[in-house]
Amino acid sequence: MIGLLITVYAGLEHAFEADHLLAVNNLVTNRTKIKDALKDGMFWGVGHTATIFIVGVIMIGFKISISENVFSYLEAVVGLMLIVLGIIRLFKLLYKKRHSHTYYHSHEHTHSNGVTHTHMHAHTYFHSHPIASFKHAHYDGSTNYKTAFGVGLVHGLAGSGSLVILVISQMKTPLEGLLYILIFGVGSIIGMFIASGLFSIPFTKSILKSQKLQYALIILSSAICIIFGFKIIYTNLL
Template identity: 80%
Template sequence: MIGFLITIYAGLEHAFEADHLLAVNNLVTNRSKIKDALKDGISWGVGHTSTIFIVGIFMIGFKISISENIFSYLEAGVGIMLVFLGVYRMAKLFYKKKHSHTYYHSHQHTHTNGVTHTHMHAHTYTHSHPIAIFPHNHSETANYKTAFWVGLVHGLAGSGSLVILVISQMKTPLEGLVYILIFGIGSILGMFAAAGLFSIPFTKNVLGSKKLQYSLIVISSVICILFGFKVIYSNLF
């Protein structure tokens, strides 16, 4: 029982690493409801656990070794993903979407010969406005899928050191895979909690000022981009 709790705690602690928090923070800024952000956290955790478990099967079950250099490149890939998430969130915040509206009206006039004609006229004008902070319902599923894929990438990058640690500690392959699953449950719970906490400032009922919400989104996006470049540099140079 103690070993189970320690493993769950290790997964919880792993979820609160800086790159994980930055990624999920950028994801939940799209949410107007905490329950949707919590689903993002679960999706991230499931994706993260899936990758680690699959890598564990190859390394523990089939005795396949993976070079540390490969995992360094994968870590750099996480950095690229963080940069992309930050840039995309900023672009989505400030991009102005154009809408065109056409109005029709008609009028009649009579010629000198007594013939009456009706003319139809169309007037079109275009206006633009920023995309709203909060998405419409049709994008909810897409956002959950995004969180899942972000978790997959994170799991792929961080699985190497974890699986090597498991191999050194566990007596049998089955015991090692069970450890990874329990660890994954802990990471799901951790990201569930993190997503809920990070989403609070972006809910409609908490901050009434859109300017303040915009500022928080910009700050989190910039930090995500800078940290992404740091990860890239530390793993490639």
């Protein structure tokens, strides 16, 4: 039981590595609902676990060794992915700002005591679709979670080498090694589930109502994502 908890904790801790957090943080800036962000984290974890398990089957089950240099190149791919994620997020933000207009309207109502009140309402008009429609001031991203799953897959490729080698050196049988990887994966799913929920809080409708501050946070997270991506590429290729 203690060994199981330690393995889950190891996976949870692995999910909180900087490149993982930056990628998922960049993804959840598209969300205005915590439940959608939580699903992003879950799909990232499933993709990450799937890749590590497949690599584990290849290296443990079929006893095929993969050169350490290959995993260095895959780490560089993670860096490139972070750069692309950051750039795409910035373009989405720019596109949203250029293709939206806010309209205001007011209406009055009179109370029984004769006092009249005027209420102002703001609506944002988006041109991002052929059939434009009125939406309230907060815009939610697509509910498609394929991106989060794909990001998890790539992260799993990059980090699987050292984990599988560790498992090979510690576990007595192939089945035991693959079971360890699955339990580790469960821990990483839980970890990213928690992280994505926490990161999404500033972008929910009810918490942070300043659109300018939200934009600033998106720009900051995207910039850090891009810079860290270049750092990873430099570390692994140069």
